[in-house]
Amino acid sequence: MDFKAPYLLFLGCEDSPLAIKMSRGLAQWRPEVCIGEIADPSCDLTLGLKQLSIDAAVASGAQSFILGLANSGGIISQDWLPYILEALEKGLDVVSGLHNKLSDIPEIQAAAEKFGRKLYDVRHFDGELRVGNGRKRSGKRLLTVGTDCSVGKMYASLAIEKEMIKKGYDVDFRATGQTGLMVAGSGICIDAVVADFISGAVEMISPDNTKSHWDIIEGQGSLQNPSFAGVSTGLLHGAQPDVIVMCHEAGRETIKGLPDFKVPSLRQAIEANLQVASLTNPKVKLAGIALNCRTIGKEKGMAEMARLEQEFSVPCFDPIITGAASLMDNL
Amino acid sequence: MDFKAPYLLFLGCEDSPLAIKMSRGLAQWRPEVCIGEIADPSCDLTLGLKQLSIDAAVASGAQSFILGLANSGGIISQDWLPYILEALEKGLDVVSGLHNKLSDIPEIQAAAEKFGRKLYDVRHFDGELRVGNGRKRSGKRLLTVGTDCSVGKMYASLAIEKEMIKKGYDVDFRATGQTGLMVAGSGICIDAVVADFISGAVEMISPDNTKSHWDIIEGQGSLQNPSFAGVSTGLLHGAQPDVIVMCHEAGRETIKGLPDFKVPSLRQAIEANLQVASLTNPKVKLAGIALNCRTIGKEKGMAEMARLEQEFSVPCFDPIITGAASLMDNL
Numbered sequence: 001m002d003f004k005a006p007y008l009l010f011l012g013c014e015d016s017p018l019a020i021k022m023s024r025g026l027a028q029w030r031p032e033v034c035i036g037e038i039a040d041p042s043c044d045l046t047l048g049l050k051q052l053s054i055d056a057a058v059a060s061g062a063q064s065f066i067l068g069l070a071n072s073g074g075i076i077s078q079d080w081l082p083y084i085l086e087a088l089e090k091g092l093d094v095v096s097g098l099h100n101k102l103s104d105i106p107e108i109q110a111a112a113e114k115f116g117r118k119l120y121d122v123r124h125f126d127g128e129l130r131v132g133n134g135r136k137r138s139g140k141r142l143l144t145v146g147t148d149c150s151v152g153k154m155y156a157s158l159a160i161e162k163e164m165i166k167k168g169y170d171v172d173f174r175a176t177g178q179t180g181l182m183v184a185g186s187g188i189c190i191d192a193v194v195a196d197f198i199s200g201a202v203e204m205i206s207p208d209n210t211k212s213h214w215d216i217i218e219g220q221g222s223l224q225n226p227s228f229a230g231v232s233t234g235l236l237h238g239a240q241p242d243v244i245v246m247c248h249e250a251g252r253e254t255i256k257g258l259p260d261f262k263v264p265s266l267r268q269a270i271e272a273n274l275q276v277a278s279l280t281n282p283k284v285k286l287a288g289i290a291l292n293c294r295t296i297g298k299e300k301g302m303a304e305m306a307r308l309e310q311e312f313s314v315p316c317f318d319p320i321i322t323g324a325a326s327l328m329d330n331l
Numbered sequence: 332m333d334f335k336a337p338y339l340l341f342l343g344c345e346d347s348p349l350a351i352k353m354s355r356g357l358a359q360w361r362p363e364v365c366i367g368e369i370a371d372p373s374c375d376l377t378l379g380l381k382q383l384s385i386d387a388a389v390a391s392g393a394q395s396f397i398l399g400l401a402n403s404g405g406i407i408s409q410d411w412l413p414y415i416l417e418a419l420e421k422g423l424d425v426v427s428g429l430h431n432k433l434s435d436i437p438e439i440q441a442a443a444e445k446f447g448r449k450l451y452d453v454r455h456f457d458g459e460l461r462v463g464n465g466r467k468r469s470g471k472r473l474l475t476v477g478t479d480c481s482v483g484k485m486y487a488s489l490a491i492e493k494e495m496i497k498k499g500y501d502v503d504f505r506a507t508g509q510t511g512l513m514v515a516g517s518g519i520c521i522d523a524v525v526a527d528f529i530s531g532a533v534e535m536i537s538p539d540n541t542k543s544h545w546d547i548i549e550g551q552g553s554l555q556n557p558s559f560a561g562v563s564t565g566l567l568h569g570a571q572p573d574v575i576v577m578c579h580e581a582g583r584e585t586i587k588g589l590p591d592f593k594v595p596s597l598r599q600a601i602e603a604n605l606q607v608a609s610l611t612n613p614k615v616k617l618a619g620i621a622l623n624c625r626t627i628g629k630e631k632g633m634a635e636m637a638r639l640e641q642e643f644s645v646p647c648f649d650p651i652i653t654g655a656a657s658l659m660d661n662l
Contacts, residue, residue: 134557134589195529196522198561223564226465226611230529230565237557258465261610275603279592280557 002185003095003120004063005033008052008087012069013040013079020045022097023068025179029158035062040079054083058090064120065092068182074099074123076108084108088117095120097178099192122181123189125201132199132238134280139209142287142331143241144219145273147263149228149256151249152319153219154180156290159319160245160327161216167328171214174205176235180218190220191231198231202238214331217241223272224264225255233276240280243287243331246270250304251295266308288327289316333516334426334451335394336364339383339418343400344371344410349481351376353428354399356510360489366393371410385414389421395451396423399513405430405454407439416442424449428509430523453512454520456532463530463569465611470540473618473662474572475550476604478594480559480587482580483650484550485511487621490650491576491658492547498659502545505536507566511549521551522562529562533569545662548572554603555595556586564607571611574618574662577601581635582626597639619658620647 036052065087102119144153175187206215221228255261293301315326367383396418433450475484506518537546552559586592624632646657
């Protein structure tokens with residue numbers, strides 16, 4: 001993947017903040033390459049970027065039109081087509097994080113060919129994958145894990161990367177999901193690879209490195225999520241983390257979309273993840289806890305973080321409210 | 332899948348018994364539809380079936396040419412091409428359990444079209460998959476799990492199915508691997524689905540059923556195999572087994588192909604599997620142990636099985652030596 005910055009972020013015709021979380025992640029973590037946003041008039045959402053027409057974005061130097069959108073089937077909506085086609089015509093490449101491929105839609109493929117533009121589908125890895133082997137690799141690795149999906153593993157990973165860069169560490173963020181890939185410009189969408197290759201794909205994105213180098217590997221799913229625990233297991237084995245950071249959303253009580261399943265306690269989740277991770281790195285340790293305080297706010301969040309630091313004897317941070325500075329002493 | 336019997340089994344140019352284990356499984360469990368075998372002169376292996384040329388097999392009524400072969404990349408070897416092309420020309424359909432698709436090889440696709448023959452790639456599921464939901468389904472389920480890959484989970488499953496049919500149970504074998512699919516004629520190769528759908532695919536192949544019906548679900552991999560534990564985890568969650576049967580190969584000390592990884596003790600493996608399975612069925616129990624005594628022989632095997640029955644207080648059987656009769660009292 002080598003799509004060109006800067007970006008124009010397309011918010012589509014969406015009405016749910018969750019639907020544009022990919023674009024929000026990009027605007028949050030790579031603001032310097034996000035030149036503006038554009039939405040259909042039916043969409044009231046904004047990322048707070050400059051609102052630009054495609055013409056205005058091109059005039060300002062935009063290179064890529066980003067479909068940072070999510071919906072349940074991962075479908076490229078017919079309503080987005082006029083925007084995508086105009087972007088291609090006006091000279092932008094198109095980057096999609098959806099499951100369906102841009103190149104499978106004849107009008108889009110034809111326009112890309114006609115105007116000499118490129119199409120990028122970040123969920124689909126085109127290279128050759130291999131089966132994991134569990135061999136110990138050089139360099140250090142941190143993996144974010146969680147009590148559920150969508151609790152803030154990517155935000156935690158990027159907050160840690162940001163703080164480590166500030167402190168002068170040799171560090172790389174390793175993306176395993178579509179938003180992360182857009183932010184990093186590389187990686188593999190782990191939940192989209194063939195099941196046999198989960199751990200092997202993670203081994204590929206965090207290869208041997210110098211002794212003091214850190215990979216910050218973005219986690220996915222949760223061992224206690226009955227839909228996605230297979231992905232989380234393969235990630236733990238492939239990452240062979242030296243340390244894990246447990247991510248949790250304060251106040252979440254049931255598994256996302258599955259109200260009959262309770263979110264595990266932090267202690268259960270930590271123990272289960274250390275247990276599974278120990279197969280490929282028997283020395284794995286808990287380095288910290290990332291608490292997403294979105295729903296409880298800063299004041300209650302600070303108190304809860306203090307309580308968790310006491311209970312688990314590791315730093316606890318919120319990627320947005322506090323950043324990951326407190327974690328640094330524990331690496 | 333609806334490929335036609337009877338079959339001619341192709342053993343290729345292989346020199347390792349492991350490479351032809353798919354064909355061996357088919358010959359073992361569905362001998363009535365295996366009309367004969369054919370191998371390249373470079374291959375010394377045999378399944379003990381009648382050795383037939385393609386012409387002779389066709390004359391005897393064969394309908395399908397079975398590539399029951401496995402190699403590390405799942406590649407359709409160039410050396411097999413003359414046989415495949417001759418089979419198509421002489422009027423046989425071709426069924427492959429390899430990862431690479433028959434239809435992706437231009438000569439094979441062209442010959443199939445020219446001679447009006449069908450190509451079946453059992454590893455590739457063409458239908459729509461969905462994400463698992465963990466919802467409790469009606470009916471009963473038994474899942475075979477293991478201390479490693481290739482310890483005999485499919486053999487154990489089929490031995491259990493055979494015994495349950497004999498005892499009058501309402502029972503179905505549910506295949507999750509390519510050999511199982513060839514034997515059952517239905518199922519989904521779980522290790523070949525996209526990672527997001529592992530548990531969902533298992534839910535699909537063992538749907539709601541009558542209260543007394545049993546699904547015998549074929550397990551894959553092992554929670555302690557760093558290459559494939561993601562698949563095994565999703566299988567445990569999707570199967571929501573009422574009981575598991577732990578499968579082990581006597582004498583195996585290291586994980587297949589990964590000599591740095593030790594095979595877990597039976598106790599470790601049982602505890603880990605019950606722990607993971609309890610997420611979607613908190614009442615899951617160990618019903619028995621299937622000990623593959625291939626390398627230690629019958630006499631030592633019988634002693635070892637007696638010892639394990641004592642230690643774990645469940646029936647222990649070898650699918651080939653004893654069959655699964657002793658397990659029946661524990662269902």
